[in-house]
Amino acid sequence: MDLTSQALAYCRPGFEKDLAAEMLQICAKAGLACLEHTQANCGYVLLDIDAPLDEASTQLTYQRLVFARQLIWVRQVLADLPDRDRLSPLIAAIEKIPGRFGRIWAETADTNEAKTLSSFLKRFIPHVERTLVERRRLSDKPDTANLHLFFTDSSHVWIGTSEPQSSSPWPMGIARLRMPHDAPSRSTLKLAEAFFTLLTEDERKNSLRAGLRAVDLGAAPGGWTWQFVSRGILVTAIDNGPMGEKVKATGLVEHVRADGFVWKPAKPVEWMVCDMVEQPSRVAQLVADWVAAGRCRRSIFNLKLPMKKRHDEIERARALIHKRLSISGRNWELRFKHLYHDREEITGYLAAIK
Ligand SMILES: C[S@@+](CC[C@H](N)C(=O)[O-])C[C@H]1O[C@@H](n2cnc3c(N)ncnc32)[C@H](O)[C@@H]1O
Known part of the structure; x- marks a missing residue:
């Protein structure tokens, strides 16, 4: 069993320090040693926690974090996906994660730079989904974990999971709501x-x-x-x-x-x-x-x-x-x-x- 865990939380760019501060505060109160990695305006915070996933995830929850749009638990990291075949190493890494998945989300940070990846992801992700269907790794039961593929560029991906009851129901944690026709203001x-x-x-x-x-x-x-x-x-x-x-x-x-x-x-x-x-x-x-x-x-x-x-x-x-x-x-x-x-x-x- 892995004795450490890694949390990845997404936020509005510019709020990384606030998010990191509350993640550190929750871990400190629970007596969990941790190390935070973040850069200004990158749109996420990564936290190494000196506790196994089941212990860390009972303390650090999406609901407790004010500044987290989403909270996922990193299960695999791939830093050098080759251009000629990104699919095989990605599927091999996903196969190491036990259980089945409800939804698969290809995500990025909410920055202009990261959003340039969206057309690549739109083309690529259907291949991932098709392969996981063939391998019977998907389930439509409502409580099944979500699978998150968080890309920082086309060769670097954090593969994480979240539980539906402790995560945002929207990809990237972004509520894309349609503006109602008759409402008098965007608020x-x-x-x-x-x-x-x-x-x-x-x-x-x-x-x-x-x-x-x-x-x-x-x-x-x-x-x-x-x-x-x-x-x-x-x-x-x-x-x-x-x-x-x-x-x-x-x-x-x-x-x-x-x-x-x-x-x-x-x-x-x-x-x-x-x-x-x-x-x-x-x-x-x-x-x-x-x-x-x-x-x-x-x-x-x-x-x-x-x-x-x-x-x-x-x-x-x-x-x-x-x-x-x-x-x-x-x-x-x-x-x-x-x-x-x-x-x-x-x-x-x-x-x-x-
Ligand atoms: C941000 S706007 C509200 C927008 C509104 N929620 C909407 O969705 O259309 C703030 C409003 O608060 C009102 N306001 C500010 N101070 C107030 C006060 N002391 N009593 C009543 N209204 C106040 C302002 O007149 C303004 O219309």
Whole structure:
């Protein structure tokens, strides 16, 4: 058995240090020695961990990492695939990995340089798939591991696996969502991605039902509101700015011109979402107050991060929320993710649980 393991996590280029810092912090807390390799703007972090895969992967999970778009466990590395036959060595390396695979993803970092490989990968990967089908290495059972072929150039590939329950469901960890026709702003995609990334399937089923109520703080022009009304959820939209006509025309929106930090609902609601551009600690305090006071059951919110010390700012927000919720006596859970549609910000999910 291999006594060490190697994690490869993808991120938005420019966020490697933040991702490495949280990977190191999780390993340190778990008492796992590790060594990180990363370069500025390369779009990924590689971490050698002095523990076998099953131990390391219970500590370091996709869900715990804010800045990871994807997390895979490296099983084989090929550094010099020959131009004349890349397929044979690649298949030989995959054959050394036990088990079957659900999905095969050929991936690169999200950099302009790496993306030049995409036409080569489109031509090459069908050959890999065909060979693995012939060798009966693929399975359509839902819990089967994903196989990732992460290319840094056409001759260098990291071959890794991820478990569906602890990984992003999108190739390269990039949520490619179609812009809905009637939504008034592109930020609608951020909330759509947050629903898929931060909530479980059961949570989506229970909380995104027609007839529930939501409050949208900083709602104009209504991209986030649109995500709710398109599901038949009634929205109180708080903003001094104007809401889009198509959102208003649904008849499911009450627009209130008020300060989102002051306005409160008369009755508890299922959702409060907040996209106001403000100090992260002020937003964290507001969200914690709403959930602690039972004004809403769940919240999704945006924290705009400073260019430097992003990790510290997230820790400050976590601590604030922890303090406020602890004295409320409620059980709660908090998740953060740097979404594909987030730039200098992250998205949080806070919910009271029974
Ligand atoms: C980034 S935009 C929101 C975009 C919106 N989520 C969408 O999808 O269309 C931020 C909004 O917050 C509003 N805002 C900022 N501070 C606010 C406050 N204190 N009270 C209410 N609205 C506020 C601004 O007027 C602006 O419309």
